[in-house]
Amino acid sequence: MNLFVIGFGYTAQRFVARHGGAFARISGTVRSVDKRAQLAPYDIDLFDGTPPATTTLAKAAEADVVLISVPPGPGDDPSLTAFGDAITTGRARRVVYLSTVGVYGDHKGAWIDEDTPLAPEHDRVQARVRVEEEWRARIGDRLAVLRLGGIYGPGRNALVELRAGRARRIVKPGQVFNRIHVDDAAGAIIGAIRRDSGGAWNIVDDEPAPPQDVIAYAAGLMGITPPPELPFDSAELSPMARSFYASNRRIRNINSKRDLGLVFAYPTYRAGLNALWADGEGR
Template identity: 30%
Template sequence: MGLTIIGCGYVGQALARRLQPQRPQLGLTLTTTRQERQGALRPLADEVMVCDATDPEQLLKSLQNSRTAVFCLGPKGNQQVDEEGYRHTFVDSFHCLRLLLPQLPQLRQILYTSSCSVYGDANGDWVDETTPASPGPGHGSVLLESEQLLGAINDRTVCILRLGALHGPGRDLDERLKGLAGQARQGEGNTFTNWVHVDDAAGALEAAVDGHWSGVVNVVNDQPIRVRDLVEQSLAHQGLATVQWMGGLEPQSDGRRIRNQRLKQLGYRLLHPNVDQSGVFSANQVP
């Protein structure tokens, strides 16, 4: 079959762990941009390559024996990457892929982990895959441009999975939120957030590969949650002082609530349907 995961960061490595038992049948190849990570990835795959997806020679080599490519891209280095850093990582990579497709006739399936940030603000309303994407300037607009580059490929099966904010081992919400304990914060914390556990991000990708999904699929849990409620649940679980919301400087929008009906219609059953039911606030999730 031949399957390559381009980019083995948080989600890509989680997917590799799920696929690892099948790797002799899959012909699983993993790529990383960092040579020092090859050793850690080698037990998960048949082959590990250093690959910058904007480099035609490296990308061609990583995909030349694969029927399926899963792009789990992420900017290098510091997480605070500017718009040009995102453009290089995502847009330049997919321009490179499109140029190589005539040399990759065996590559029939392409999957990409995008982000629900492409929807932009919806004043707290519900959105789904039929809602026109309307990101503001910045990272969201770059990710939408990346989606459009892939969506214009009409001779391969292309699936774009729009992920919510990720949590799970290594990104435990209790650990991330405990520093807010007892603080006074501007605003009311009314903005909706949409989350997905890394196990479900990887599980949906595996299902998309097996089921030959196409088009756009939102990968989020069942219940959007306001920032205020998320913080208060976490701090209460930890026995910490709550946040005092001061009002003022409230965002212009209540954000968006993202539906996941298509994910369910395609047959995927969430392992972690809600943040308060997923072990997020369990001490055994602390990395």
């Protein structure tokens, strides 16, 4: 199989590192020259939202699998605009789109699953829903949408944040989040590729938990005192950071385990942090 990746971000890079051997050829796009240099072993072109080169479009059209790992823009989605025709008429039997659980909106801590109606509350997640719908309208059952929880893993976790002095224990009573270790997200991608049909799945861990608990557990592993709790109402947060706290829900992952054969290496944040600490993260 040939793989074409639009946007080699954190999750896409981890997927290729762990599962790249499943593909005869890996190509794709990045936004910057520096990122292109980092990915020198692969066939990478630059794509910054302007019309891509003819050769880049040809690679997308010739791919058996396409992984889309970039967020939509404020207006038209640049990836859909640039590559929609090439992928729609191309040979790809599976297009995997990395979305977000934010598309469900706020459920005041209630349990939800893939049958829960989408209710995006902010422009950023409303754009995600539009892109999901537009890709589905174009390619139908070839599309697999993976709605990811908060992604963490090597270099991006509470241990690193504590060691750098950036971690804060912001408390909003009753607030919980689902997370997903990047390696389990990579496992979900390969599961979606191997599946005979498309669909939409929640890619989240087994245990939605308050964010302050994650920081406290990481501090315990490190043998340090956790930062003091900071009430959400008085915390200084960017608009984007504050928007994450606007939605409160517990997300089921039963369908992803059943349909994608997903077996979590890290079913809880504790399992994930334990492994990261053992590997030297935050030391």
